[in-house]
Amino acid sequence: MSAPSTQPTDAAPVLSIDGLTVALPAWSDRPHAVENLSIQIRRNEVLCVVGESGSGKSVMAKSILGLLPAPHVRVTAGRIAFEGEDLLQVAPERLRAVRSGRISMIFQEPMVALNPLMKVGRQVDEVLQVHTDLSARARRERVLGLFDDVHLPEPARIHGSYPHQLSGGQRQRVMIAMALALEPALIIADEPTTALDVTTQAQILSLLKELQGKHGTAVLFITHDFGVVAEIADRVAVMRHGRLIEQGDSAPVLRAPREPYTRDLVAAVPSLIPRHPDPAAVDDHVLAVRALSKTYGGRSSFLGVRSRGVEAVRSVSLEVPRGRSVALVGESGSGKSTLARCIVGLEQPDSGAILLDGQDIAGLSRAALRPYRHLVQMVFQDPFASLNPRQRVGDIIALGPTLRGVPRDVAWDRARELLDMVGLQREAVGRFPHEFSGGQRQRIGIARALAMDPKLIIADEPVSALDVSVQKQVLDLLDELRLELGLSMLFITHDLRVAAHVCEEIAVMRRGEIVERGSTARIFAAPAHEYTRALLDSVPGKGWEH
Amino acid sequence: MAGGRFLRYIVWRLLQAVPVILGVTVLCFLMLQLAPGDLATVLAGEAGGASPGFIEELRARYGLDKPLLVQLALYIKNVAVLDLGFSFRHNATVASLLAERLFPTLLLMGSTLLLSVGLGVLSGLFAAIWVRTWRDHVISLVAIVAYATPLFWVGLMLILVFSIRLDWLPTSGMEDVVAFYEGWDRAVDIARHLVLPAITLSLFYLALYARLMRATMLEQRGLDYVTTARAKGLTERQITFRHVFRNALLPVVTMAGVQVGGLLGGSVVVESVFAWPGLGQLAFEALFSRDYNLLLGIFFMSACLVVLVNIVVDIVYVLLDPRIKVGT
Numbered sequence: 057m058s059a060p061s062t063q064p065t066d067a068a069p070v071l072s073i074d075g076l077t078v079a080l081p082a083w084s085d086r087p088h089a090v091e092n093l094s095i096q097i098r099r100n101e102v103l104c105v106v107g108e109s110g111s112g113k114s115v116m117a118k119s120i121l122g123l124l125p126a127p128h129v130r131v132t133a134g135r136i137a138f139e140g141e142d143l144l145q146v147a148p149e150r151l152r153a154v155r156s157g158r159i160s161m162i163f164q165e166p167m168v169a170l171n172p173l174m175k176v177g178r179q180v181d182e183v184l185q186v187h188t189d190l191s192a193r194a195r196r197e198r199v200l201g202l203f204d205d206v207h208l209p210e211p212a213r214i215h216g217s218y219p220h221q222l223s224g225g226q227r228q229r230v231m232i233a234m235a236l237a238l239e240p241a242l243i244i245a246d247e248p249t250t251a252l253d254v255t256t257q258a259q260i261l262s263l264l265k266e267l268q269g270k271h272g273t274a275v276l277f278i279t280h281d282f283g284v285v286a287e288i289a290d291r292v293a294v295m296r297h298g299r300l301i302e303q304g305d306s307a308p309v310l311r312a313p314r315e316p317y318t319r320d321l322v323a324a325v326p327s328l329i330p331r332h333p334d335p336a337a338v339d340d341h342v343l344a345v346r347a348l349s350k351t352y353g354g355r356s357s358f359l360g361v362r363s364r365g366v367e368a369v370r371s372v373s374l375e376v377p378r379g380r381s382v383a384l385v386g387e388s389g390s391g392k393s394t395l396a397r398c399i400v401g402l403e404q405p406d407s408g409a410i411l412l413d414g415q416d417i418a419g420l421s422r423a424a425l426r427p428y429r430h431l432v433q434m435v436f437q438d439p440f441a442s443l444n445p446r447q448r449v450g451d452i453i454a455l456g457p458t459l460r461g462v463p464r465d466v467a468w469d470r471a472r473e474l475l476d477m478v479g480l481q482r483e484a485v486g487r488f489p490h491e492f493s494g495g496q497r498q499r500i501g502i503a504r505a506l507a508m509d510p511k512l513i514i515a516d517e518p519v520s521a522l523d524v525s526v527q528k529q530v531l532d533l534l535d536e537l538r539l540e541l542g543l544s545m546l547f548i549t550h551d552l553r554v555a556a557h558v559c560e561e562i563a564v565m566r567r568g569e570i571v572e573r574g575s576t577a578r579i580f581a582a583p584a585h586e587y588t589r590a591l592l593d594s595v596p597g598k599g600w601e602h
Numbered sequence: 603m604a605g606g607r608f609l610r611y612i613v614w615r616l617l618q619a620v621p622v623i624l625g626v627t628v629l630c631f632l633m634l635q636l637a638p639g640d641l642a643t644v645l646a647g648e649a650g651g652a653s654p655g656f657i658e659e660l661r662a663r664y665g666l667d668k669p670l671l672v673q674l675a676l677y678i679k680n681v682a683v684l685d686l687g688f689s690f691r692h693n694a695t696v697a698s699l700l701a702e703r704l705f706p707t708l709l710l711m712g713s714t715l716l717l718s719v720g721l722g723v724l725s726g727l728f729a730a731i732w733v734r735t736w737r738d739h740v741i742s743l744v745a746i747v748a749y750a751t752p753l754f755w756v757g758l759m760l761i762l763v764f765s766i767r768l769d770w771l772p773t774s775g776m777e778d779v780v781a782f783y784e785g786w787d788r789a790v791d792i793a794r795h796l797v798l799p800a801i802t803l804s805l806f807y808l809a810l811y812a813r814l815m816r817a818t819m820l821e822q823r824g825l826d827y828v829t830t831a832r833a834k835g836l837t838e839r840q841i842t843f844r845h846v847f848r849n850a851l852l853p854v855v856t857m858a859g860v861q862v863g864g865l866l867g868g869s870v871v872v873e874s875v876f877a878w879p880g881l882g883q884l885a886f887e888a889l890f891s892r893d894y895n896l897l898l899g900i901f902f903m904s905a906c907l908v909v910l911v912n913i914v915v916d917i918v919y920v921l922l923d924p925r926i927k928v929g930t
Contacts, residue, residue: 123829155835168826171845172925182844183834218924234834 069096069137070241070274071120071159076134078115078124078298089115089129091298097242097291102268102275104289104306106282106321108523112298113278117244120276121159122151139241156183160235164247166227170219176230177215183237202233206263224388225256232263239271246278253387254550258594261287280524282325283553286310286597294318310600324528326557328598330576335560338377341411342512342544343399343432345374348408348418350394368394370568371408376512381538381545383555383576385591386565392548395565396514399546400432401425413511430460433505435534437517439497443489449475449500450485456508467507474503478533495526502534506541513538516548531558552595556580564588608920612913619909626905627681627898631674634894640666641690644892664690681902687895691888696899699884704903706776707880710803710873711865713796718804718811719858723851725808726815730850731842733820741812748809753868757802757875764798771797774877799876803868807861811854818850852923859915866904 078090090112097103107113118124119131120143136143139158143151163169170179177199184195196215203211206229219227228248235243245264249257265288268275279285285292289306294317302315313319349372353365369391376382386392397403399410401417410418417428436442443452453474454467462470472482478499489497498518505513515534519527535558538545547559555562555576562579564572564587572585583589592598642660646652652660661667665676680687686696729741765773772778776795783791822828823846831841866882873882881900888896920926 118829121833123832125824152835152837155833157835161830161833163826163830165826169830171827171831171849173848173923174845182831182836186835186840220925231830234830 068098070099070139071276072096072135072137073116073120074135074137076116076119076136077132078112078119079130079132081128086297088112088132088298090119093134093295093298093300095293095300095303097274097276099241099274100268100272101290102265102277102288104277104279104285104292105295106279106285106292107295108280108321108525110297111295113295114246115298116295117161117246117276117278120244121155121161123161153187156235156240157187157238158240159242159244160238160240162228162231162235162243162245162248165251166224166231167219167251169231170227172219175216175218176222176227177217180230180234180237183234187238198237199233202237203230205236205267206230206233208233223256224252225259228252228256228260229263232260232267236267236271240273242274242276243268244276244278247280248277249284250279250281254552254596255387255590255594257284257596261596264288281596282310282322282524283595283597283600286600294321321524324525326528326531326551326553327601328553328556328580328595329601330556330580331558332381332560332576335377335380335575338380340378341375342378342413343374343376343546344409344411345372345395345399346409346411347371347373348395348398348405348410350391350398350403350405352394367568369398369405372565372568372570374563374570374573376544376546377561378544379538379542380561381535381547381559382561382563383559384546384548384563384565385550385552385555387550389567390565391568392565393516396434396516396546396548400434400514401429430456430508431510432512432514433508433510435498435501435505435513435515435518438521439494439501440521442501443497445489447488448485449487449489449492452489452500453485453504453507456504460508470507471503474506475500477506477537478503493526494522495530498522498530499533502530502537506537510543512544512546514546514548517550518547519554520549520551527554534558552580552591564591612917615913615916619906619913622909623902623905624678627678627902628674630898630901631677634897635670637892639892641892641894642666677898686899686902689888689893689896689899691891691893691896696896699896700881700899700903703879703881703884706878707866707869707873707882709792709796710799710869710878710880711862713800714804714807714865715858715862717800718807718861719854721804722808722811723815723854725812726854727819727842727847727850729812729816730819730823733816738816742816745809745812748805749813751805753802753806754871754875756805757798757872760798760802761875771795776879799872799878802875803865803872806868807857810857814857815850815854818853819846822846822849848922852919855915855919855922859912862911862915863908866907 073096074094076090076093077088080087080089093116095103095105105113105116115124115129120136122143124130131144134144138154141150143154146154170176177196180199180202181195184190184198188195190198200211200215203214208214208226208229214222214226214230222230231248248264249260252260261284264275267273277284277288285306291304292306292309293303294301294309294315296317302309302313302318309318310322313322348369349367350369351365351367372391372395374382374384374395384392384395394403398405398418401420405418408418409416412428412431415428417425420428447455450468450471453471454464457467457470458464468485471485475484476482480496480499480503484492484500489500492500501518518534519530522530531554534545537543547555549555559576562574562576563570564579564585566587572579572583572588579588580592583592640661641664642657645660646657658667665673668676677687684697686700688694689696689699692699725741725745729738732738761773764771772795777783777788777791828841828845831845836844869880869882870886872878873880874886877883881903885897885900887893888900
């Protein structure tokens, strides 16, 4: 399928990377970010490069346009052939002409990829200003046209807006408009939907596909998400430790991967089929939230400038049955984290009740709350920020019990047991957090929560910062521990796959309200609310089951 | 940002300033009472001693015999109508004394600010552009030396070299009083007098800004929006001036706001070294002659200046950074 020049022009590669090797600086953990990598991408084709963090996929993408952080990271061997030139050999001026002119890039985080102090219209305009002789008026027309192409509402208003005034999806549309400005032959998209909400991700993916079809552009799409691959890829290349593991047409690779590593990766993607059977109804609730509301801000100022405030949680009611795991699913800004913070007692609700084992803890003072604190423990999203870097793992785990009066050596013995239970070595008590990987740190976080003998664990996106293969392990661990210790869990997530994997029940939250509640099996089979349906429709690769 | 909202914000900030300035005035008034001695004892001391009766008589004449709170209430009442009182020492109203010294101080402060921010930003910018070359090292080294040297010593050394040895610039004062320059000549004369004190006063902050600017520029250059700009095909020069520069300026503006607050305090030393006829020097004299009316007047004035400058800095910030919203 990669036969050379005799093929029709459509099959000739737009970009051909041969034997690319990128060296890392001497102090890195390995000598090469990318090693002897060869891939091709043809016109009108979406090639997905998949890999976990550290696989070298982003370095590969950046080296195409010479955007590596010189002088530490540099290409030491190989060719990058594009339109009859080797991009590694051309003069800097020529490379600048290729950038955006013939090859453009879309980045992961549109908030930081745009200059915060410059209006977005001007930022897109800059591409045209640098590469064309168009007049200011003609450029403005073109930018407005581009904004229309990427379906931005009110192009004229967006043109005069700053990045922070747009939503995440709108910012990424601006980035796509910028990438399309000069109708390049190739677009490199580096995890362009990772930072976006599920429904926004679905929109951006379909937009990319639509535009790619319209202009016949080749797209090199970097991602870690096999769901996304299933959604848009024509062909797929799997990378690991800087090497190419497997490549081929996406359908066969996704259905029947040849290499063991690819098989593991694919198997690690949680299935959309709910794992836990429809549970019997239970009346015994560990946690019952009744008509809880929380509004941020909203005070009237001296000059009568009244701000309305943000109603983060609006009259939410929710139960967590004993021994069950309930998923709280919602997109960013839906109020799910605020709800969790109220339950843990980090935030005072404005009204409503939080019944913990029948005892209302809403509105209790700090002192009055103290006897109940240990009953609810939290596992946080970011395993790097949630462990004190100056404390030994043993202290991190044992601190809570020690504060409640458990003798230090007893607490440390318990810490060793807990480490064993979460799949780490007992000796880890004496080490510091930085000596562990993200997945291991999340295990420490779980051990810390368990040390308090909680009745309820609130897990706030506990795996969204982890690689796919690690994600699965941590999810399985949480699930096992929960069943083994008879714990109840409130699992906050934006990912329906994750919810289907570990939770018996789902509550869908949107704009501070719970729009639908029910058993996972029922919700997946017959979603009642339109928003739930939209969420389910947005899951990337929903048609793909491995 | 709507013009009406902006105006309302400024009015709101000015209203907020009233209690701040009032608080400063009350606090200064009470703190001055803690110091031993008053105008009466100083006058008596200068006269070579006096009987307790005479001192009491002096106190009565200047209103110093009344209870403390009555004195404070009287003072606040007067300040409220901008009557800062009378300096018996100088035999003139405090307001007229301040007015006379305000211009030299503002001139010195203004040029210091301009010099330190301007040159500091420029040297930081170039150090960042030439990063890790010998030119960067020279700028950084000079900045560290300037940073570490005490102010008064710099002033004395500058006088020694440029005024006494080389005889290029005058040693002290604001103008040559016996030359009776007029118009343009007078401006040039004042400018020549201004050079050394302005350099002395600005050196520390100049170095600070240079280091801050260099560090922020380098930090910003590693951010994603710069990679985006590079992927657009911009030259390094365009990236630096269109994208990085303005972003890197924000911390410097914050720091400049802090500098202005401290400028008046720092100018006491420099105005004394260079005999610059400003508020700092006046404060110095007033302190030693227990001329509390004058001293309080100076405090009041500088509180007003600091508050005003802070408002200006905040407005500049709003203009520079669209993410900062007014009135919330």
